Amino acid sequence: MAVVSRTTIGGVDARGFLTRLLKEEGAEACLAHVEVLRATQPETLPLPDLPEVLRRRLAGAGIGGLYPHQRRALDLLDRGDHVVVATGTASGKTLVYNLAFARTALADEKRTALYLFPTKALARDQLRQVRELKLPQIRAGVYDGDTPQAERPLIRRNANLVMTNPDMLHASILPGHARWADFFLRLSLVVLDEAHVARGVFGSHVAMILRRLRRLVAHYGGQPQFVLASATVGNPSDLAERLVGLPFSEVAEDASPHGEKLFVLWNPPLVDEELGLRRSAISETSWLFGRLVESEIRTIAFCRTRRAAELVAEFARRELPGGLKRRVKAYRAGYLPEERRALERALASGELLGVAATTALELGIDVGSLDASLMAGYPGTRASMWQQAGRAGRRGEPSLAVLVAQDDPLDQYLVQHPADLFEKPPEAAVVDPTNPYVLEPHLACAAREQPLAEEELAVFGEGAAEAVGRLEEEGKMVRRRGLLHYRGRESPHRLVDVRSASGALYAIVERETGALLGTVDEARVYWHVHPGAVYLHQGEQYEVDELDLVGRVALVSRSDADYYTQTRDLTDVEVLRVIDEGAVGEVPALFGEVKVTRQVIGFQRKLSSTQETIDEIPLALPPQTLVTKALWWLLPKRLLLRARITPPMLPGTAHAAEHAAIGLLPLVATCDRWDVGGLSTPFHRDTAGPTIFIYDGYPGGAGIAERGHESGARLLEATFEAVRLCPCARGCPSCVQSPKCGNGNEPLDKQGAVALLAAMVGRTWG
Secondary structure: OOOOOOOEEOOEEHHHHHHHHHOOOOOHHHEEEEEEEOOEOOOOEEOOOOOHHHHHHHHHOOOOEEOHHHHHHHHHHHOOOOEEEEOOOOOOHHHHHHHHHHHHHHHOOOOEEEEEOOOHHHHHHHHHHHHOOOOOOOOEEEOOOOOOHHHHHHHHHHOOEEEEOHHHHHHHHOOOHHHHHHHHHOEEEEEEOOHHHOOHHHHHHHHHHHHHHHHHHHHHOOOOEEEEEEOOOOOHHHHHHHHHOOOOEEEOOOOOOEOOEEEEEEOOOEEEOOOOEEOOHHHHHHHHHHHHHHOOOOEEEEOOOHHHHHHHHHHHHHHOOHHHHOOEEEEOOOOOHHHHHHHHHHHHHOOOOEEEEOHHHOOOOOOOOEOEEEEEOOOOOHHHHHHHHOOEOOOOOOEEEEEEOOOOHHHHHHHHOOHHHHOOOOOOOOOOOOOHHHHHHHHHHHHHHOOEEHHHHHHHOOOHHHHHHHHHHOOOEEEEOOEEEEOOOOOHHHHOOOOOOOOOEEEEEEOOOOOEEEEEEOOOHHHHOOOOOEEEEOOEEEEEEEEEOOOOEEEEEEOOOOEEEEEEEEEEEEEEEEEEEEEEOOEEEEEEEEEEEEEEEEEEEEEOOOOOEEEEEEOOOOOEEEEEEEEEEEOOHHHHHHOOOOOOOHHHHHHHHHHHHHHHHHHOOOOOHHHEEEEEEEEEOOOOEEEEEEEEOOOOOOOHHHHHHHOOHHHHHHHHHHHHHOOOOOOOOOOOOOOOOOOOOOOOOHHHHHHHHHHHOOOOOO
16 A cells, blocks of 8 residues: 555545455455545645626635636737647636636627536526626527527527527527527537537537537627636647637646545445456445544535436445435436536535545536545546546545545456556547548538538538538439529438437337437447337336337336346458558558458346346347448468467457457546447458457547557457456456457456467567
């Protein structure tokens, strides 16, 4: 254990808390690492030239100066630049754009601003902060799906600051742009807050929505500046330029103060040493959560799924005495708006001591001063990890952060290589604005909003002309008098799901009541709601009775089954074109476009208690095809000979290496292992040899495989280390087993994978 200086959190000695915790049976073996993040002192500069009324409002809030990064951002805006501010949690990014617009509104209250937030809760929290300035010249309103219909015309007519989200901008504001003509004419500032969230396919959609916004604002004569606020990422200006399509100036030096933070890496205990199985991260997080709440340390526990958040809160409550049970709640998407806001108020006031939350609370909602942050598993990116850790100690107080490792290759690698978390630069956020599967429907939306002129296609970037050609061939777009008009029967806006790559959604309906429980996109429907599947919704268990492929409805009934279901599928990859060729040592490494064909052929029912397979049931579902991007490695015969991989060993060896590499991919690309798929084969017809493929699970690609390809040897070296260091004998979830394997994790050869990966990265082994 690292030597930890005395640190007080919430009136409690953090070292003392850890010392008491480690006295509990088996706890000391779980402490993998403690990082002491020293306190930093504030550095401030004088306020810039501001109207006296604004200076008084700032003074009333205790603000007499600005951090250097805030002042630099405002100076760049004064120069006319578009600006991206990428600094840490609670570093005052919001003040930058609020000051920028406050100055403008005080000079001319007819000027307008549009703030975009990724969540409704964040918009309402920021509305409260703007209103605290008490400037009558700023008339702010939230315009989103929760805004009552009767209030919307009032906001359109009267507000000069509108807060919304990309979804509402796409589905309501842009298609109804004529009602926003005056607002767009006077638009001076567009803000995209939490811009690092706009990555992958969601980022591609946001990029297209912002280009549509730019085009319509220009049509009405507006010339706004853009401000993007982001967590610390590896490529802030590149991310901003990909999202907006304009050049940006970057501010990334964070000069804000931070209290001391103890950052603990905690590895749950082994429950089966022979199989290498560990106690689940959810169970371990629940236990730690309860201990912190017992000590009256105000704590937030971040979970990766809604169900996990509910379970962590429920398990913790079971172990707490009556008076404390009531002070622990879950917070996640799916609650009614008034319920979410009541929880936010209770947390901010101190009425709640602990909240188990999804990433809905990762973003900058003000929930008061928290003392400790728990993470049930690595969030997938260092940017998200620091956001979640930064939710505790936001007011400069000392704090505690604990990352509880999951039983998977990435988490196990990280607890054994803490330098990758604390010393490596943050990942680059991945956005591909040229994805044709995103570009085409947004061009259709743009043409429906306002017929497109040929010269306007440049706003939409590379590939727009080709996409228009395809839309014309499909009869969805036609040229009239030099302009491109949309001519489809359906509204193109309704066909676009901003949060997904697949526009077709299937409804999940309870058969008995007719209640809509949720939706699932077409790309995942056969895997999640096939006939016989066990489906979980808000802690309740259902079984899928029927999947109507024509009506796009899955009918489900309540179930008390003591098992869960896992699909079996077949995958085929066809190489369409090679985009880039390279090598990792003597291993040919390629990146290109592929066609993936997957077919669900059945499912297994497994006991929830032991994960033992009960039976396997065949299914007759049609295959799905996906044109996407992939990376692939060829395995030369001489390499296999040197690694002593015999032909009978090769299928299990390559399969195990594929699983492990997919598990480690989030180390080099902002993704989740569920965002990608893979295939390994002893012989592939297009490569004429043994090959391992990893592909993006989204039409057109999401930039993930490309980032993995660009990482060169780093991904393979990390994969080798993770498998080599895992103490299990034959493979386990911490190294080569995958929870999403369509072949039931068969065959897998862990020792063969270690030898193969060693040879691939030029290490001696065996």
